[in-house]
Amino acid sequence: MxxxxxxxxxxxxxxxxxxxxxxxxxxxxxxxxxxxxxxxxxxxxxxxxxxxxxxxxxxxxxxxxxxxxxxxxxxxxxxxxxxxxxxxxxxxxxxxxxxxxxxxxxxxxxxxxxxxxxxxxxxxxxxxxxxxxxxxxxxxxxxxxxxxxxxxxxxxxxxxxxxxxxxxxxxxxxxxxxxxxxxxxxxxxxxxxxxxxxxxxxxxxxxxxxxxxxxxxxxxxxxxxxxxxxxxxxxxxxxxxxxxxxxxxxxxxxxxxxxxxxxxxxxxxxxxxxxxxxxxxxRHYPKTFPTMQDFINLCHDEGLEKGAIVTFDDFHELMSPFLPEGELSVGHYLGATAHNVIRDIPNWTNRFTYDALLAMIWDEPRYKLSPARCEALSYALAEGEDGNALIVDENGMPCMAFNPEPCGWGDLYEAIAMIEELPELSALEAG
Ligand code: SF4
The missing domain is CATH 3.20.20.70 (Aldolase class I)
Known part of the structure; x- marks a missing residue:
């Protein structure tokens, strides 16, 4: 059916x-x-x-x-x-x-x-x-x-x-x-x-x-x-x-x-x-899902300046209360939008929590839902001895840098086109 x-x-x-x-x-x-x-x-x-x-x-x-x-x-x-x-x-x-x-x-x-x-x-x-x-x-x-x-x-x-x-x-x-x-x-x-x-x-x-x-x-x-x-x-x-x-x-x-x-x-x-x-x-629906726009709005409302670091914990704290708890068939969200990425993940299962889904999305720019595909966010980089390196939090999750001024739509679409070509799981600067 x-x-x-x-x-x-x-x-x-x-x-x-x-x-x-x-x-x-x-x-x-x-x-x-x-x-x-x-x-x-x-x-x-x-x-x-x-x-x-x-x-x-x-x-x-x-x-x-x-x-x-x-x-x-x-x-x-x-x-x-x-x-x-x-x-x-x-x-x-x-x-x-x-x-x-x-x-x-x-x-x-x-x-x-x-x-x-x-x-x-x-x-x-x-x-x-x-x-x-x-x-x-x-x-x-x-x-x-x-x-x-x-x-x-x-x-x-x-x-x-x-x-x-x-x-x-x-x-x-x-x-x-x-x-x-x-x-x-x-x-x-x-x-x-x-x-x-x-x-x-x-x-x-x-x-x-x-x-x-x-x-x-x-x-x-x-x-x-x-x-x-x-x-x-x-x-x-x-x-x-x-x-x-x-x-x-x-x-x-x-x-x-x-x-x-x-x-x-x-x-x-x-x-x-x-x-x-x-x-x-x-206004019309007491229960709704979170949106990336909610997170962008929060960053603006908190007055974050250009380059301010935002973490997965910030993102999770805002998003998680909107979402159902427990293990559900949420893997389909990634299957529907990033089949090419999940087919390479060993022992893939569709059944996990929305919290786990949020972490996967934060950590992988090839998912179409990644915050790094948004104009105002990019993975935060620091200069290291061997060139630029990702800034990560105490749990090893990458951090993002906020930019309150639009980067320009042309630049964003160019960055997203580059992400589409990435051969393997790795976090790169996008927005
Ligand atoms: S865009 Fe497609 S679904 Fe929407 S009204 Fe036109 S034909 Fe129908």
Missing amino acids: SQQLTAYYGEFLISPIPLELSVIEPCSMGCLYCFAVLGDRHHAAKSGKSKARNGSKQAVNLLADYQNRNTLEAQLLRDGYPVLISNRTDPFSLSNRTAAIPIMRLMTELEIPIAFQTKGFSRPDDMPEVLEFLKPSCWYISIAFNDDDLRAKIELGAPSLGDRLRLIETLREHGHSVVVGINPCVPEWLPRPLELVRQIKAAGAEGAWVQCLHLSSSQEKQLKPRERESLTQALIDRAKKKQYDPADLECFKTVRSLCQENGLEVYSSGQGCRSGFWEIYR
Whole structure:
């Protein structure tokens, strides 16, 4: 049976929401850049069949029995953590709505909190029905265009930009919180970024997640000729680069600055500035997971200066109280994001504690979750007789140096690209 209500493995220490439910894949909204749609086509090209999944049965079975099951997901549900609907499909798309909405209703009856990620309601009639039973929640609504004609060529079956702005207003009137995904942030799609920032702010959004477009080579191969034409080969070629193209980086930085200047809390993965982006979520959910942003915020709030040393104990002390205790199947967090690293670890087991997971992440820059991939942190080095050496604490754990001033996104992506090439376990300076 396909597993669609799962731990949110890929977003550990990024999002405070630790579970995700993607009911039916692939999504019918038809966005040309969608990683899930292109990933499904890639799978079908390799294996001869689509991995199209209907997870409603698995989700309903788990919701019926989560008080008794001995799985990570059941434990997280029992502990009262929220579920994100959805990361890999849109719950209100035509393909999902009839299966997803009853599951949301069931979760609400079970008092399981829900956070949303959507482009809006494909069937406008669904909105009053859903808002009638839902508790106030946090919604992430993506809007990445100025003009709806262009939007309709790239996000073929998604609601119009006007509908999405009206949805933000309606959600706010009903006591929900909204952040917007200016994601992907593409200069050709957003020639007037200030106009969009003002529109989303006026509609009531409180935060913005800004991220450049990225496409892998295998995703690019799955684009059909007409899709390639709509996206343009020039954009596709830029999106495949490991280090972002100057034009994309410029647009990304401009959009981030405009959001900040207009009072939106901003988030981009790896950012080193203080941000209240995830606090918007925490208003609605009493139990959440820790985020790397929490640690960055702590460093700023304590007034740490450039070069100040931070230790694993500092990190652990902040993160650990958010997390469940005991041995659970947490190894999948590393399996999902760093398969190439864990396959070399002798006697690997998936079952250990979140505290052990935090230590592994701190100690290994090749894990995508490593703090060293953040703009504000790098491994602390001291000059030794044989050159630079890592500074370690009394337990042998590497220390990090904090930098309150952003190092520049281009430098960060260059450092991360270097880490990707590392041949063996070793801690190197990154952020
Ligand atoms: S709405 Fe989201 S999940 Fe659906 S096709 Fe578009 S990007 Fe993919």
